[in-house]
Amino acid sequence: MEYGTLEGIDSVSVVHPPIDGPARLDGSRVAVILLGAPGCGKGTLAFALQRSYGFEPFSTGDALRAEISKGSQLGVQIKALYDNGRLVSDEVVVAMVGEFLQNTDSGRVIFDGFPRTLSQAEKLSGLLADWCARVVCMDVDDDVVASRLLTRYSCKTCSKVYNEKTALPENGGVCDVCGGVDFVRRVDDTDAAILTRLQVYHEKIAPVVDYYSTKGEIYHVDASQSTENVFAVVSDVVFK
Ligand SMILES: [Zn+2]
Secondary structure, eight states, X not given: OOBOOBTTBXXXXXXXXXXXXXXXXXXXXXXXXXXXXXXXXXXXXXXXXXXXXXXXXXXXXXXXXXXXXXXXXXXXXXXXXXXTTOOOOHHHHHHHHHHHHHHOOSSEEEEESOOOSHHHHHHHHHHTTTSEEEEEEEEOOHHHHHHHXXXXXXXXXXXXXXXTTTBOOTBTTBOTTTOOOOEEOOTTOSHHHHHHHHHHXXXXXXXXXXXXXXXXXXXXXXXXXXXXXXXXXXHHHHHO
């Protein structure tokens, strides 16, 4: 049987539970936590897991905006912090994650770019006590990431990400997803900015990686492989 093929990943036959099946064959709910430097391919992988298996992504930014527009008690607090130019605390973010987990009925969630700190990781473990958690660390050398980021650009309309060297739109200058013809490059994607971002990332994420390593819950994946291979390896990790 073949399930969940991703567009452009026809060569990989994926033998895992279908999108509308139980989270795992044993019925447990699955939370995938993706860790990896900017440019390691986390976003692409998260999108593939979402499309192929119905994983629901948690986005801190989206959750914050949704809470503010709902005008909930939490939303009012968040807006006050924003208006004062303050960062939202771990407690607030974790509260939103808790709400997200309660409101999801697919039993499959994915965290991309969260947790960012040891404190968030510890709190997330508490929230996921009844879940089967799979922490995937996408390892890739900084110079590989830097060259990927330098050639990366995205559709101005729908934000679909392309790459000058590895992932051009199928139809020249037209976006595959929305048909848009305007593209933008991130302004901070320059050599110096990239190296600084990577350094900051490594310093901040090291305690999180150590935390999961100590618990024996982390799977390291070589993210310099092709998207197809990374997807196949991670699919195995997620459903094993
Ligand atoms: Zn587009």
